[in-house]
Amino acid sequence: MKKFLLCFLLAAPCFVFGPQLFAQTADRIEKLLSQEQVSYSDSALLVLEASGRIDPQHLESADEAFSFATERGWLPKGAKANGNTRLNGLSLLVMQAFEIDGGFFYALFKNPHYAYRAMIYRGIIQGRSDPQMSVSGSLLLYTVNKAMNMEQR
Numbered sequence: 001m002k003k004f005l006l007c008f009l010l011a012a013p014c015f016v017f018g019p020q021l022f023a024q025t026a027d028r029i030e031k032l033l034s035q036e037q038v039s040y041s042d043s044a045l046l047v048l049e050a051s052g053r054i055d056p057q058h059l060e061s062a063d064e065a066f067s068f069a070t071e072r073g074w075l076p077k078g079a080k081a082n083g084n085t086r087l088n089g090l091s092l093l094v095m096q097a098f099e100i101d102g103g104f105f106y107a108l109f110k111n112p113h114y115a116y117r118a119m120i121y122r123g124i125i126q127g128r129s130d131p132q133m134s135v136s137g138s139l140l141l142y143t144v145n146k147a148m149n150m151e152q153r
Contacts (some may be wrong), residue, residue, distance in 0.1 A: 025056075032137035041066040041081040043090055043140055044074075050144045051097035051151075069093060076112045088112035088131035090143060098147045100124075108123045119143075124150065 002023070009141045032038065035052045040060035046064050048054045074096040076089045092115040095102055102118035124146040135143075 018105055029141065032141060035137040037084045037134045038137050038140050039082050040075060040079045040085050040089065043085040043135065044069040044093060046140060047090075047093050047097050047144055050148055069097075072096070073110070085135040085140070086112075086131065087125065087129055087133050087135055087139075088116040090135050090140065091125065091131075092114040093126065094124070094143060094147050095119065098151055100147065100150070 020124060028046075032042065035042075039062070045054075045062040045065035048068060054065060054068065057083045063081055066075075069075050070079070074093050075093060076086070079089055089112055092110075092112045094100070095106070095115040096110075100118070100122065101107075102114060103121070106114040106118045113131065116125070119125045120129070124143060
């Protein structure tokens, strides 16, 4: 029964908003997949939409999402909207937006270093990685997907 209700609630926007919403989403995902380096504003928009922090129906701009995340301290100090997203900065954003428990040091400091370590420990970031490496569109989508899957458990 829960699965049926979940499917119904996920399908309801299809009938209300039609294919326009899906076309915009598909275009954004296709654009992200083609990017070798994603900006902090694009990262913030995707993460905040996926975590439910902003309403995708209002189609807030990437700059508004960046401002939202910056005001709450969810991005590294000195991050610029058009600057390349670093893996540790993405880790901090994902940990905060999805309210993922990061352990003692993360709870104490809430900085990108401990967010990155917590994401590795939880298996959201896998394989060879460096906290300072630039985030590609495909890595961004993969990371957000892993965080969403973890949230559903």
